[in-house]
Amino acid sequence: MTSGLKQQREPHDQTHGYPSLAKPYLVFVGDVTDPLDAKTATGFVHWRPEWCAGQLRLSTDTVDVGLPEMSITQARDCGISTLLVGVSPLGGGFSPRWIAVMVEALNAGMDIVSGLHQRLSDQPEIAAAIAASQRHVHELRHPAGSFPLGTPRRRPGNRCLTVGSDCCVGKMFTALSLDRALTARGVASRFCATGQTGMMIAESGLCIDGIVSDFISGSLEIVAPDAPENSWQIVEGQGSLFHPSFAGLTLGLVHGAQPDAMVFCHIAGEAAIVDFPTVPLPPIEECLRRYVEAARLINPSARFVGVSANTSKLPATDRQRYLRDLEDRLGLPCVDPVATTIAPIVDHMLEGAATAPEPALG
């Protein structure tokens, strides 16, 4: 928080490029046994299977992301020179058990890409191995360079933001699905990553949660900058306005993304914040109202264009009815992007944009 701005801007460099990494990668799953702690690995393997050569797990009960098992030595012998850290436990913490693997990878001539909050290079053994091996560790959660302060200036181009009731409800998956569907229809579209997994998939973006809090909204001006009037940028949301730990980050992201369209992501059947079961979720109508109210500070025409629900926790026979009931309640297309298709949301999004002063369809 600063003051007396008068629309000046702090000088900042624009060199927020993604590192150049040799493909394919060895995916490190560590020793995590909860699939949520391996969601970087599973998300990456789902969207970029062609970039994944193998998985390295420290025990047989570690999450299996479906790749061939591979040691550092085997990976090196196959000519693999990048280790992707696929674990993402709470707060980006770091297990001491992983250090030996990182050191071994560096000594084998591999670069490492990590999305952990804790810097690998803060570990003395890893720092020594970096120095000795002359390899690189790319710490995506520690963006280099400086950032602008956010402003209300409306940037050209259409933006869609995925928002959620909670963490881990499919915001990245939904954004990537929308981007893929738009591209398949010939609409100019770009996925804008705001977290480490999305960055690894897109080879661009910024980890918003690693940015100093004064610059949350401003950093979105780098992630989703000025673009052609009839193009779409699909911005990956983070956190939730209803999550006690992350709501501030979420609000800054909503303001910086200045979305024309939003898609609400939710896990059907969840009634409280998963991390904090004493914090109930508001009804979906209220969630949507709060997001729209927040977004309209910057973009008065912000609106929802659909709901992306993960219905996997419901009995199979109830899923279609859940989505139909939700459509009736909200008057919006409601889909499960895994079980059904994202297409109705894309239709609705483009319809709305087509009636806007600047048509979104070429």
Place this chain on the structure above:
Amino acid sequence: MTSGLKQQREPHDQTHGYPSLAKPYLVFVGDVTDPLDAKTATGFVHWRPEWCAGQLRLSTDTVDVGLPEMSITQARDCGISTLLVGVSPLGGGFSPRWIAVMVEALNAGMDIVSGLHQRLSDQPEIAAAIAASQRHVHELRHPAGSFPLGTPRRRPGNRCLTVGSDCCVGKMFTALSLDRALTARGVASRFCATGQTGMMIAESGLCIDGIVSDFISGSLEIVAPDAPENSWQIVEGQGSLFHPSFAGLTLGLVHGAQPDAMVFCHIAGEAAIVDFPTVPLPPIEECLRRYVEAARLINPSARFVGVSANTSKLPATDRQRYLRDLEDRLGLPCVDPVATTIAPIVDHMLEGAATAPEPALG
């Protein structure tokens, strides 16, 4: 933003202590000509005049904070060994013209305390002078150590948070006034600083805007921790829910502070965000509603206990009427803490607390 938390906590150290600095200080006002850019200096001089020996200005049109003019040499000859950087321009930026002064101060054996976003030690000349002089530069905007993730756990003790319609509307001044009034009444009270000026005054606290965005709300658990049931912590607010650059930071602070009581700070007559005149302020009733809605995610009994208005822009004859009209509209005590007194807000705050299950008055 992270995920799959399960109420675990990232290990973090608790060593967020304020540096030990020799008093009195020489206050550096640089070459800023806008009083808003010198608000660290003016705020510090107002609340800690006994710690201020002189001011160092680079030109005659620099803001005058009312202290004796003093050069580095004069200060050194008087035995002063701390330079307080009293400038705080947009985003904490750094003017190259200041470097020579910093170098001279270090070479004269002085320590420096700075609340700028840009690290002084990133300037090669200053880094060299630090190394040569063995003096210290304390960069308050760059908190050391790691931080917990915020949780909804209610911490013992009463908390009052000052919030605002905009930046620079008196949130720190109001919080310090409340703390002073409570202390004068014999109520156990502590001012909790969340910005650089407040930290310099309190010799404690954290610069919330310098903390990585995942940890905004969690950092308040350090600033305003568990406290005795009948005590008050008066937390300095930052930014505004209605400011395009800082609303995310503000929301995280509201959640982390988990206030029982809030005081709304406003400049009478302002109808838009000063930095962005195209962004109108909602009516005050709506501002209050939005803050209460935000705060109740964590503390369902959060409520407003008053409005602290800066009426200095109104004609003198209109000020009392403005405050009375506002009281009628809101049903809350409305004061100008400079022109009138903060006492009615303190009365209302203690009344409410006294009727709570845990009496706030000893």
